Amino acid sequence: MSTVEQTPPTPGSGGPPSAPAPRGHGSGAVTGVAWTVLPYVASVVLAFLVGGLLIQAMGYSAVDALEAVLTSSFDSRFGMVETLHKWVPIVLCAYAFAIPLATGKFNIGAEGQLLLGATGGAAIGITFSDLPAVLLLPAMLVAGVLAGALWAGIAAVLLVRFRVNEVLSTVLLNFVSFRLIDWVATSVWPDAGAGHPATTPVGDGARLPLIGEAPGLHSGVLLVLALAVFIAVGMRFTPTGFEMRAVGDNPRASLINGVKTSRLAGAGLVIGGGAAGLAGAIDVAGVQGRMLEGMQSNFLILGIIVGLMARGSMLALPFIAFGIAVLEFGAGTMQLVASVPVEMVLVIEALILLFLLLSDIVRNRLRGAA
Amino acid sequence: MSEFLTLVVPMWVVFTLAAQGTILSGRTGVFNVTQEGVMALGASVGFVVAYKMGSNLGGLLIAFAVGALVGLVLTVMTTQLRLDQFVVGLALFFAATGAAGLLYREVIGVTMTPPKIDTLTKHEIPLLSDIPVIGEPLFRQDYVFFFVVLLSVGLYWFMQRTGAGLNFRSVGENPKAADSLGINVNLARTWSTIVGSGLVAVAGAYFPLHFTGIYTDGMIAGRGWLVIALAFLGGWRPLYVVAGAAFFAGMDVLGQKAQVIGLGVPHQFIEMLPYVATLLVMVFAFRWARQPAHLGSNYDRESRLAG
Numbered sequence: 001m002s003t004v005e006q007t008p009p010t011p012g013s014g015g016p017p018s019a020p021a022p023r024g025h026g027s028g029a030v031t032g033v034a035w036t037v038l039p040y041v042a043s044v045v046l047a048f049l050v051g052g053l054l055i056q057a058m059g060y061s062a063v064d065a066l067e068a069v070l071t072s073s074f075d076s077r078f079g080m081v082e083t084l085h086k087w088v089p090i091v092l093c094a095y096a097f098a099i100p101l102a103t104g105k106f107n108i109g110a111e112g113q114l115l116l117g118a119t120g121g122a123a124i125g126i127t128f129s130d131l132p133a134v135l136l137l138p139a140m141l142v143a144g145v146l147a148g149a150l151w152a153g154i155a156a157v158l159l160v161r162f163r164v165n166e167v168l169s170t171v172l173l174n175f176v177s178f179r180l181i182d183w184v185a186t187s188v189w190p191d192a193g194a195g196h197p198a199t200t201p202v203g204d205g206a207r208l209p210l211i212g213e214a215p216g217l218h219s220g221v222l223l224v225l226a227l228a229v230f231i232a233v234g235m236r237f238t239p240t241g242f243e244m245r246a247v248g249d250n251p252r253a254s255l256i257n258g259v260k261t262s263r264l265a266g267a268g269l270v271i272g273g274g275a276a277g278l279a280g281a282i283d284v285a286g287v288q289g290r291m292l293e294g295m296q297s298n299f300l301i302l303g304i305i306v307g308l309m310a311r312g313s314m315l316a317l318p319f320i321a322f323g324i325a326v327l328e329f330g331a332g333t334m335q336l337v338a339s340v341p342v343e344m345v346l347v348i349e350a351l352i353l354l355f356l357l358l359s360d361i362v363r364n365r366l367r368g369a370a
Numbered sequence: 371m372s373e374f375l376t377l378v379v380p381m382w383v384v385f386t387l388a389a390q391g392t393i394l395s396g397r398t399g400v401f402n403v404t405q406e407g408v409m410a411l412g413a414s415v416g417f418v419v420a421y422k423m424g425s426n427l428g429g430l431l432i433a434f435a436v437g438a439l440v441g442l443v444l445t446v447m448t449t450q451l452r453l454d455q456f457v458v459g460l461a462l463f464f465a466a467t468g469a470a471g472l473l474y475r476e477v478i479g480v481t482m483t484p485p486k487i488d489t490l491t492k493h494e495i496p497l498l499s500d501i502p503v504i505g506e507p508l509f510r511q512d513y514v515f516f517f518v519v520l521l522s523v524g525l526y527w528f529m530q531r532t533g534a535g536l537n538f539r540s541v542g543e544n545p546k547a548a549d550s551l552g553i554n555v556n557l558a559r560t561w562s563t564i565v566g567s568g569l570v571a572v573a574g575a576y577f578p579l580h581f582t583g584i585y586t587d588g589m590i591a592g593r594g595w596l597v598i599a600l601a602f603l604g605g606w607r608p609l610y611v612v613a614g615a616a617f618f619a620g621m622d623v624l625g626q627k628a629q630v631i632g633l634g635v636p637h638q639f640i641e642m643l644p645y646v647a648t649l650l651v652m653v654f655a656f657r658w659a660r661q662p663a664h665l666g667s668n669y670d671r672e673s674r675l676a677g
Contacts, residue, residue: 058476106456162653167403167456168599169652172645175592183638301464308457341475346468353461357453 039359040309047351054347055340065338069330069345081217083322083329085287088224089114090328091321092279093303095231096152098310098317099275100166100268102235103247103261107269109155109170110276111300112177113148115291117277119184120147121206121284122199122291126189129203136205141223141281148277149270151177156266156273166269174300178293185293198292208286218286225318227278232314244268248312276303298346302328305349309356324349374623375507380580381619383518384573386612388597390518390525391569393606395441397529398559399542400448400566401666403459406594407466408437408567409574410587414470416575417585418477420487426579430514430572437571438564440466445563449556452668471587484584490514514576521569525608538562542662545669555669570597592645593622599648605659621647 052062073083096110121144128136155173158164185197210216235241246254247261255261279299284291306324310317331345388405395402412433420429440462447458478485490512499509529535540548541558549555574594578585600618604611621644624631628640 158649158653163656164649164652165602165656168595168602169649171592171595172599172649175645176642179638179642183636186638187636301467304460305464308460341472343468343472343475347465347472350461350465350468354447354458354465357447357458357461358451361451361453 035363039356039363043352043355043359046355047348050351051344051348055338055344058340060338060340065334065340065344068334068337069327069348072330072333073326077213078215079329081215083325084217084221086328087322087325088220088282088286089279089297089299090302090306090325091224091228091318092275092282093299094306094310094317094321095303095314096148096272096276096279097303097307098272098312098314099231099235099244100265100272101248101307102244102312103265103268104251105159105265105268106167107152107155107170107272108167108300108304109152109173109273110279110303111296112170112174113151113273113276114280114283114296114299115177115181116151117144117148117280118284118288118291118295119181119280120144120277121281122189122202125202125206125284126200129206131203131205133205133207133209136203137208137285140202140206140285141278144277144281144284145274146277148280149274151277152269152273156269159269160262160266166265170269181291182293185291191290194290194292196292196294199290201290202284206285207289208282218282220282220286223282228314228318235314240264245312301346302349305353308353372503372506375504377623377627378616378619379507379511379515380576381622382615383515383580384576384593385597385600385615385618385622386522387514387518387576388570388573388594389600389604389611389615390521390608391566391573392597392601393604393608393611394525394566394569395445395559395563396566396601396606396665397539397542397662398555398562399545399662399664399667399669400445400559400563401455401459402441402444402563402566402570403456403598404440404444404462404466404567405570405597406590406592407463407470408440408570409577409590409594410470411440411466411473412437412571412574413577413589414474414585415571417487417578418473420579421485422477426487426490429579430575433571433575434568437574438568440571441564441567442560444567445560448668449559452670455666455668474585474587478585484586486583487578489580489583512580514572514580522608522612529608539662542664545664546671549669549671555671559669570594573597596622596644596648599652599655602659602661603651603655606661606665617651618644618648 048066052066055065056062073079093110093114096113097107100107121140124140124143125136128139131139151173152170155164155166155169158169159166182197185191185199189199191198191200208218208220210218211222235245243254243259244264246257247259247264251261280291280295283295288295302324306317306321309320327345327349331342334340334345335342388409392402392405415436416429416433418429419432420426423429444455444458444462447453448455492510492512493516495509499505501509527535529539537548537551537553538558540551541553541555545555548558574590577589582589596618600611600614604614625641625644628637628643631637631640
């Protein structure tokens, strides 16, 4: 074990899981793409097959259940708007996981960073509720980003200065954040009439403008779309993006070549925290109108699943996140239509991920034989 | 004081049991991160079986079996197929979390008042239980407590005092050297992960079977992650884990009693205590505590890379 990276645990082969380069000798671009896309398709199909068998074994109709999961997002304008509103936090939490992962670090704290971002955004939105939207809205989103980045920054400092394992610190900060926002929602800006720990509503100027006829799509979706392009380009074409990927691929070689690896790893965590914080602020400004307990939903787990499925491709990530958002919206409909518990969808998503991991081995065997 | 200890000891059982399960596989190099999910699954399975069969022992045993099954999947995917341990662990954590809620909802359904089971009966050890202060908390306990004490001593004896234990630990320190000495690396990793994961699930089952009598989602509340911190803090040694678990249990109980204690601070800040204290302790733990050299890395005997 080298002394370069003593922060345990160094998982497996070291570095994030990435798809094996699809450019084998003698295979063109088309087969390259096929080798990349095929495992996804196969994993999804297999996971739905296993999930369907489970549903059938439990005594429900698998066809009704899976149809509800897959199609309800596309059945109505409401379904599509809700799916896109779910897509925003999922994709941002996926960045919160995937950007640090590019440097080989695991951020399991998107939940806490999202809640802090929501709190930061709500704090501005409540305190300065009289300001016009031109000022209030940007200030609120920036506050959310900063709060999320700050929260992840604690883990980054612990990692860089004290070599505390980032998996543990980010996870533990989630549980600290739950108590913190409970305090904010019950003591600082409590809304007694809400019937659930929540802050008072933010000012009208802090609400994202809605697009189209009711139910309106909040404009945070467009903002995140622009951000997705920016991140994909940034990771691919900027020096910082290159260095981050280099550290993830081979921390030792990067260090020897003059990359400040530990500082970059810390920066990755902070940027990831900012992304999750933005998710919180957008959720306040676009959907909830206030900060409330439980608004983190299961975006942490979904973000990690999407981040792992994207396998380092910032380009693929938003599309995968959309797929997961469709499943998540469909889960509620499935429970209504076929009375299958929503947890079934989480099991299916975990299965997709496991099959995707397994597909590497199958692919390598196939290629070895070919 | 005695009252406080009476609350701490059962929580100590949870932390010790789950952490011993974690270090058992960690010592052979398998870094298990499924605890949070496996404990939830253990709680769900333990409750459902105890409720349907009317046997708490049955609940514990089947929880062990289900946890062992998760361990089997983890070990096959990491030792046989050599997939990244952490990533597979995360995926299994998600699957186990989903399965826990799914099982409960499927068997019990959604009810106004959650069904309740009888918690484990306590056994009194004559004479010893009459000792002031420590007698009541330590010698009037259910059988899981006594099992955990024996398990901890047994693990210590096995790992630190026997030749087989030395071989066992060598798998996590230097699998290549262990392999060259004829020690079956994959076998050691497989059984230790299966048994270890089973113990973690039993720790989860202890929640409904000892504390609450009911199952609720999220009842593990991050303790699965605290267990990993405890394993690091204890330097992956059974006896240090026993001592560290007492600290974690004490913090946990203080956090739970936050609203009663008062102290003039908002109770939410006292509830943060277990997590904040753990973060602070980690600063020191990662300075001096040892860990198996090959923790988290898969072994490929055909690899030409050294170590």
